[in-house]
Amino acid sequence: MSENLTVTPLSNLENPGSVTKIGDCIKPLLVSGDLSDVQFAVGRGYGPTKIFPAHRLIMSVRSAVFRAMFFGSMSDNCTAPIDIPDILPEAFANLLSYIYTDAVADFTEDNVFDTLKCADKYDLPLLLAMCTSFALQTLNINNCLDILDNAVQYAAAAPSIPKKCLRLIDESPETIWESEQFCAIGLEALRLILQRDTLTANECTISRAVDRWATNMCTQRNMEASSVNRREVLGQTLYLIRFPLLSDAQLADGPARIGLLLQSEALDIYLYKHADIKPQLPFPTEPRQNVRAQGVLNYTIPNVRKLSEASTFSEPVAVRKLLWGISARKETQGADESAALSLCLWCSGYPESPSWMCQVNAEMRLLPWKPETAPIKRKFAKVFGKNRRCWGGKYVSMEQLLDPKKGYVNPTDFSLRLQVHVAADLPTGIE
Incomplete structure (x- = not known):
């Protein structure tokens, strides 16, 4: 031995x-x-x-x-x-x-x-x-990058861990991009973050953070942090940054000046933004969802008959740097009152900003499975804020919902389709 x-x-x-x-x-x-x-x-x-x-x-x-x-x-x-x-x-x-x-x-x-x-x-x-x-x-805001970096190699066995990490990063303040933890993550974790369409950070912050990451990676490999080497360690991940969304000044003073972009790439981006005949770019040109003024939430409840008083939640959609989602539950109030489907539009909000507000116009739709049945619609205009991050209530009785003649519920698996159109103004009171 x-x-x-x-x-x-x-x-x-x-x-x-x-x-x-x-x-x-x-x-x-x-x-x-x-x-x-x-x-x-x-x-x-x-x-x-x-x-x-x-x-x-x-x-x-x-x-x-x-x-x-x-x-x-x-x-x-x-x-x-x-x-x-x-x-x-x-x-x-x-x-x-x-x-x-x-x-x-x-x-x-x-x-x-x-x-x-x-x-x-x-x-x-x-x-x-x-x-x-x-x-x-x-998992919390302070360790989500470290946990994501560890979790990516086990994504097939435990997919909920990187998924939850990425959602938390979506909602995180921009200081997370300036942290030492960000510069220490691996290339696969970086790729998963940059391909997100729901990041709330602006593209200028993202590009600066990625350059710091590449510089740190060069240092770890005992390489000079030259333009060529920084681009080499990034590889194809570089092309997940949405450089065309930067202003001309941001582009010139940032990635073009420090060599993260080739001169030919910077010129093509400029021509894409200003010329009538636009070159084809290797970078995404669409804004991430977080800066969009509108979004559509789609949510299918797997079996509406199994709904309880505990809410179920949809995947979120980012609009105006806020995450929006649908929650659904079965609601009863009193022995003599029949059960009803309760729906709410919820918002992630800005926990670090106690006075934030956002004006929202939304339309909820219950989409029937029968083509001849009209959807049930509810429109509302509300101000969301720290003390009001959820709006909704009873939507339709469970008796009406489950009536096969109405055709709201899929007769095979009793699934129910919901949709919400969200249009939001720019939030105010953000610190």
Whole structure:
């Protein structure tokens, strides 16, 4: 055995006959290592290896991967510790804790993604769900970039984590683009952010942040932060920046002057904005949704019969640097009153600006599945602000909604289609 191995000590299980539940019998084996018949040498790729004793039968019952490892056609009877160099010991300890106890006692922000890696590698979906839940519970504006950077490599296994991170970045103040965390994220995380159509930051802020990111990446690679090298580390991600939306002054004083754009690219952008015959550009030319004055929300409730008094929410749409969405729930008020569908238009608002206001004109539409049935429409004009971020109420009775003769609900899966047209003025009172 290598001298740098740290061996986990074994001890005997005391008074096994006094334990009556099978879970209570198995749990002490995790700590004692008593009766173990396999060892794992974990973490060689990160530093000193740590030895974990375990039990083939218990591991195989919990994981099909371990079952194939120990009892499949490719298994062997080698008594040497099984080498797992690509997993941190702390994460493997969490995996064993879950396998033996159904719980993880040592989740931290530092090891949750390594534990998620274990859960994915060894096909433990419930442990993966626990990792996902912990990551989402700890997610906030201060760590969303770090969590996104860790989560992108596990997007297939836990897609809700990067999705929630990106939504939070959409709503974040522009100071997040000036942070050290932004300059430290990887290229894939940067690409996911820049391709968003719902970012609330303006394109000038975005282009400056991307240049700082490229400069930092050159420094990490011991490269001169020249124009050529900064463009090289960005690759095709550079072409997700909407340079044509910059003013002529912003373009000249920013990306054209510092070399983020080639002179030919800067000239083509200028001609695109001012010439009658416009060159074809490799950059997006449409504004991101956040600066648009209008937007359309579409939301399909999967099964309206399962609606409860807890609201369900649509995906948001950005209009005027605010995120807007639809919430739906079943509402009843009193024993004698029939249930109704309640709909609300909600707004993300500006938490850091207590006096913000935004005038909105909107039209809600309940879209029927039967072509001959007219949609149910409601128009309203309201001022949204800190104390009024949601407007709506009872829309139609559930009895009328579920009447098959009306044709509002899909008769196959009882889904319901909703749509809201939102037109907003520029918000005021923003700090």
